[in-house]
Amino acid sequence: MINTDFAIRSFKGGYDDNFQFILTCLQSRAQMCIDAALPFETVRPFIDGAFVAMLITHTHGDHIAFIDEYLEAFPELLIVIHEDSAGRISALNVHPALDGEQIQVGQLLIDVLHTPGHFPDSCCYKLENVVFTGDTLFVGRTGRTISQGSDTGKLYRSVYDKLLTLPQDTIIYPGHDYGRSPTITIDKNIEISPLLQAANEQDFIERMAAFEASRNQPL
Numbered sequence: 001m002i003n004t005d006f007a008i009r010s011f012k013g014g015y016d017d018n019f020q021f022i023l024t025c026l027q028s029r030a031q032m033c034i035d036a037a038l039p040f041e042t043v044r045p046f047i048d049g050a051f052v053a054m055l056i057t058h059t060h061g062d063h064i065a066f067i068d069e070y071l072e073a074f075p076e077l078l079i080v081i082h083e084d085s086a087g088r089i090s091a092l093n094v095h096p097a098l099d100g101e102q103i104q105v106g107q108l109l110i111d112v113l114h115t116p117g118h119f120p121d122s123c124c125y126k127l128e129n130v131v132f133t134g135d136t137l138f139v140g141r142t143g144r145t146i147s148q149g150s151d152t153g154k155l156y157r158s159v160y161d162k163l164l165t166l167p168q169d170t171i172i173y174p175g176h177d178y179g180r181s182p183t184i185t186i187d188k189n190i191e192i193s194p195l196l197q198a199a200n201e202q203d204f205i206e207r208m209a210a211f212e213a214s215r216n217q218p219l
Contacts, residue, residue, distance in 0.1 A: 005025075005027065006023060006024060006025055006026060006108055006127065006128075007023075007024045007026055008021055008022070008023055008024075008130070008173065009021065009022045009024070009046055010173070010182060011038050011042060011043055012177050012182075013037070013038045013042065014037035014038050014062055014065065015037070015061075015062040015065065016062055016176060017176050017177040017178070018035070018037035018038065018062055018063070018175060018176055018177075019035075019037070019173065019174060019175055019176060019177060019182070020033060020034060020035050020036070020037045020038045020043065021033065021034040021035075021132060021173060022034075022043060022046055022047070023105075023108070023127070024049055025049075025105060025106030025107050025108045027106060027107045028049075028050070028106030029048075029049030029050055029106070030049060030050050030052050030053075030105050030106030030107075030108070031047060031048075031049045031051045031052065032051070032052060032053035032054060032055060032105050033051075033053075033054045033055070033070070034054075034055050034057065034132045034173070035054075035055070035056060035057055035063045035064070035134070035175065036054060036056075036063070036064050036065065036066045036067040036069075036070055037062055037064075037065060037066070037175075038066060039066050039069060040066060040069035040070050040072075040073055041069075044073075050106075051074055051077065052077070052078060052105060052106075053077065053078040053079075053080060053103075054067070054077055054079050054080065055080045055103075055125050055132070056079065056080065056081040056082075056085075056089075056123070057122060057123055057124065057125070057133070057134025057135065057136075057175055058082075058085075058118065058119045058121050058122040058123065058135060059081070059085045059088055059089075059119070060119060060135065063134065063135075063175060064089075067079075067089065067091075071091050075091075075092055076092055076093055077091065077093065078093045078094075078095055079091045079093065079094045079095065080095045080097050080103060081094065081095070081096070081097060081121070081123075082096070082097050082114060082121040082122075082123050083097060083098055084120060084121050085121040097112045097114075097123060098112065098114075099113065099114035100112065100113075100114075108127060109127070110125050110126065110127050111125070111126040111127075112124075112125060113125070113126060113131075113162050114158075115133075115134075115136040115158035115162055115163065116151065116154045116155075116158060117136065117142075117143065117150065117151055117152065117153075117154040117156070117157070117159070118134075118135045118136050118142075118143035118144065118145060118147075118150060118155060119135070119147065119149055120149045120151075122134055122135065122136050122143075122158070124136055124137075124162070124163065126166070126170075129167070129169060129170055129171060130170065130171045130172075130173060131163065131166060131170055131172055131173070132172075133163065133172050133174050133175065134174070134175040135174075135175045136158055136159065136163070137159055137163055137172055137174060137189070138174045138176060138178045138179055139172070139174060139178065139179025139180060139181055139182070139183070139184045139189060140178070140179040140180060140184075140189070140192055140193050141179075141193050141195045141196075141211070142155060142159050142193075142195050142196070142208070143155065144212070146212065152204070152205050152208050153201055153205065155208075156198070156201045156205070157201070159196070160198070160204070163186070164186060164190065164196065166186060167186075168185065168186050168187035169185050169187065170185065170186050171184070172184060172185075172186065172189065180192075194207060195207055195208065195211060
């Protein structure tokens with residue numbers, strides 16, 4: 001069995017406490033980013049290997065805001081993005097990702113999970129015991145379904161059928177710093193979040209409606 005040690009470096013900033021990550025294969029020194037939410041100059045000092053790929057969790061503007069800066073510095077950077085949105089990115093190397101496929105970067109094998117609901121092209125990327133969840137799942141709650149293209153029923157199926165069924169000690173790395181901690185295991189997240197304790201899809205839809213109504217209440 002190949003030893004696939006890796007390192008994750010987190011950055012916070014962008015337009016709304018976004019998280020961006022650099023993932024490094026410690027064997028090959030291949031590196032990749034999760035999203036392009038922060039300016040290239042912010043992460044440039046930490047690119048000290050072969051920077052070969054960028055994995056896009058979805059194409060909301062705050063997650064791809066600075067992608068042109070990365071492509072200017074690395075024109076041949078591989079952009080991994082869900083197949084439905086591959087045509088929206090102008091780059092030399094765009095890989096239309098499919099649900100369930102596995103991508104290799106260095107010695108790292110990354111599973112693509114298509115998780116629509118927050119946005120139609122939302123994808124999560126799982127590597128061993130961690131999963132980068134973008135805006136599909138946060139610490140303490142799910143993503144929201146208030147923008148064009150959102151669908152609460154699809155989000156329920158993405159979260160409950162694809163993410164919450166992962167090993168319970170899987171650590172989520174979300175796309176924003178919205179919770180009590182930057183990361184959390186799936187089992188602990190279920191414990192603290194009523195949105196992750198729904199009995200069924202209709203219950204989840206009702207919990208989401210109540211959550212959104214509470215956000216609209218004046219302080």
